[in-house]
Amino acid sequence: xxxxxxxxxxxxxxxxxxxxxxxxxxxxxxxxxxxxxxxxxxxxxxxxxxxxxxxxxxxxxxxxxxxxxxxxxxxxxxxxxxxxxxxxxxxxxxxxxxxxxxxxxxxxxxxxxxxxxxxxxxxxxxxxxxxxxxxxxxxxxxxxxxxxxxxxxxxxxxxxxxxxxxxxxxxxxxxxxxxxxxxxxxxxxxxxxxxxxxxxxxxxxxxxxxxxxxxxxxxxxxxxxxxxxxxxxxxxxxxxxxxxxxxxxxxxxxxxxxxxxxxxxxxxxxxxxxxxxxxxxxxxxxxxxxxxxxxxxxxxxxxxxxxxxxxxxxxxxxxxxxxxxxxxxxxxxxxxxxxxxxxxxxxxxxxxxxxxxxxxxxxxxxxxxxxxxxxxxxxxxxxxxxxxxxxxxxxxxxxxxxxxxxxxxx
Amino acid sequence: xxxxxxxxxxxxxxxxxxxxxxxxxxxxxxxxxxxxxxxxxxxxxxxxxxxxxxxxxxxxxxxxxxxxxxxxxxxxxxxxxxxxxxxxxxxxxxxxxxxxxxxxxxxxxxxxxxxxxxxxxxxxxxxxxxxxxxxxxxxxxxxxxxxxxxxxxxxxxxxx
Numbered sequence: 001x002x003x004x005x006x007x008x009x010x011x012x013x014x015x016x017x018x019x020x021x022x023x024x025x026x027x028x029x030x031x032x033x034x035x036x037x038x039x040x041x042x043x044x045x046x047x048x049x050x051x052x053x054x055x056x057x058x059x060x061x062x063x064x065x066x067x068x069x070x071x072x073x074x075x076x077x078x079x080x081x082x083x084x085x086x087x088x089x090x091x092x093x094x095x096x097x098x099x100x101x102x103x104x105x106x107x108x109x110x111x112x113x114x115x116x117x118x119x120x121x122x123x124x125x126x127x128x129x130x131x132x133x134x135x136x137x138x139x140x141x142x143x144x145x146x147x148x149x150x151x152x153x154x155x156x157x158x159x160x161x162x163x164x165x166x167x168x169x170x171x172x173x174x175x176x177x178x179x180x181x182x183x184x185x186x187x188x189x190x191x192x193x194x195x196x197x198x199x200x201x202x203x204x205x206x207x208x209x210x211x212x213x214x215x216x217x218x219x220x221x222x223x224x225x226x227x228x229x230x231x232x233x234x235x236x237x238x239x240x241x242x243x244x245x246x247x248x249x250x251x252x253x254x255x256x257x258x259x260x261x262x263x264x265x266x267x268x269x270x271x272x273x274x275x276x277x278x279x280x281x282x283x284x285x286x287x288x289x290x291x292x293x294x295x296x297x298x299x300x301x302x303x304x305x306x307x308x309x310x311x312x313x314x315x316x317x318x319x320x321x322x323x324x325x326x327x328x329x330x331x332x333x334x335x336x337x338x339x340x341x342x343x344x345x346x347x348x349x350x351x352x353x354x355x356x357x358x359x360x361x362x363x364x365x366x367x368x369x370x371x372x373x374x375x376x377x378x379x380x381x382x383x384x385x386x387x388x389x390x391x392x393x394x395x396x397x398x399x400x401x402x403x404x405x406x407x408x409x410x
Numbered sequence: 411x412x413x414x415x416x417x418x419x420x421x422x423x424x425x426x427x428x429x430x431x432x433x434x435x436x437x438x439x440x441x442x443x444x445x446x447x448x449x450x451x452x453x454x455x456x457x458x459x460x461x462x463x464x465x466x467x468x469x470x471x472x473x474x475x476x477x478x479x480x481x482x483x484x485x486x487x488x489x490x491x492x493x494x495x496x497x498x499x500x501x502x503x504x505x506x507x508x509x510x511x512x513x514x515x516x517x518x519x520x521x522x523x524x525x526x527x528x529x530x531x532x533x534x535x536x537x538x539x540x541x542x543x544x545x546x547x548x549x550x551x552x553x554x555x556x557x558x559x560x561x562x563x564x565x566x567x568x569x570x
């Protein structure tokens with residue numbers, strides 16, 4: 001009825017649950033999703049225009065990817081050890097999720113989606129936990145932070161692959177992939193070309209700089225949409241199916257990374273972060289409100305078993321990956337287990353990934369969606385407490401190992 | 411000193427003493443500064459979060475710029491004016507000056523030193539007028555270049 005009422009419902013409920021989560025020293029992401037579930041379609045159904053809230057949420061995702069892209073640092077990744085760390089983390093956790101997905105009877109594409117959601121840790125939870133729990137002085141904090149950066153670039157790649165794979169027929173996959181890559185290269189080249197023109201505009205003190213940022217973000221994002229449309233039109237002309245979805249959030253990611261090289265852009269990142277925080281919160285809410293909770297599936301024994309297996313396996317995955325990394329990089333198993341504990345929380349990226357996939361409307365099974373939503377809510381809560389007590393958990397595990405080792409040798 | 415860039419966190423400056431104590435300063439992306447101290451055998455670090463103003467003050471104490479106590483010699487420097495150093499010297503009166511005024515002694519004219527205060531029986535006279543007469547037991551607080559203060563001690567106070 002009234003968009004103001006919708007906005008009030010979203011912001012007030014998120015504020016209340018967000019504050020509650022901060023008092024309980026929990027991650028706030030599940031709180032916002034739960035607010036959405038409570039007040040949205042599967043709850044009290046209080047929102048009058050779901051579409052409107054979803055639009056705002058989409059802006060949040062675009063801004064998140066823009067911000068991640070801006071923080072992305074290619075030089076740092078190439079330092080010794082970091083590539084190894086990132087790849088270990090990816091192979092262990094992605095394959096664990098993929099195999100479990102196949103095991104519970106998902107299709108190849110669905111297992112791929114599940115694996116991506118299981119693999120990628122939540123930078124927001126992990127990093128704020130490192131700061132709040134005073135871990136920054138330890139050498140593994142650095143490893144963890146760079147692991148998050150590495151996961152970001154993998155996320156961009158996964159998104160490109162996913163959106164291309166899901167475009168439809170096998171023949172269109174290379175076309176979609178090529179179109180996406182072309183747009184990325186175009187974005188990077190154009191910003192580089194225009195940087196001398198843009199950077200003096202960023203130095204102004206009026207509303208021009210922030211306008212410029214949003215003009216660039218929305219401009220390039222809609223370019224992705226337009227390219228998709230024109231490919232489809234081209235397909236019509238040639239009477240072949242060229243149904244392509246070029247993800248605007250990937251373009252936002254690379255736009256952010258291109259702009260980080262432009263002089264005086266740093267001045268504005270604070271303002272962009274504020275917008276990102278606001279709209280991303282709305283995104284989590286909108287994600288929760290659209291979610292049709294199927295209580296039948298929720299209670300079925302198979303679903304619960306699959307969920308438990310998923311949670312156990314994904315926690316184990318991070319610990320195994322962490323242990324390998326710790327042994328190789330820090331020469332200590334315990335340090336590795338700490339890395340595992342710190343990176344356990346999953347959150348925003350798993351949700352973003354799922355939202356992108358749902359947005360493509362290509363028949364993802366309800367089972368997968370419910371599974372991932374329940375998974376993210378639970379693992380972000382469990383994960384934050386793992387991250388908080390990482391040192392104690394690692395120590396206990398070491399004690400356990402040391403007790404078991406002599407037994408095994410005997 | 412190890413400097414490392416931590417994306418989304420900030421920049422970390424880290425130093426380890428031979429004993430194995432670690433000190434890290436982290437400039438957070440939020441603009442605040444965290445100071446970590448981890449003793450060699452400690453499990454958890456001590457951490458404090460500083461504003462940039464507080465950090466600057468601690469910084470100038472650590473660099474020794476703020477106050478250099480050298481017997482009765484104090485050097486004052488200012489965070490905002492990096493090249494300004496003022497030496498303040500405290501010295502007891504000697505027989506040479508008791509009963510004479512600042513004006514008669516021609517302290518400023520002969521040595522370039524300015525008497526900024528006199529501490530007399532636990533009370534201070536700030537910016538004493540030229541006609542002030544020194545008394546037994548006074549402490550003179552004077553400013554000037556190091557060389558000027560040396561000259562003052564030699565010529566006026568008659569110290570070696």
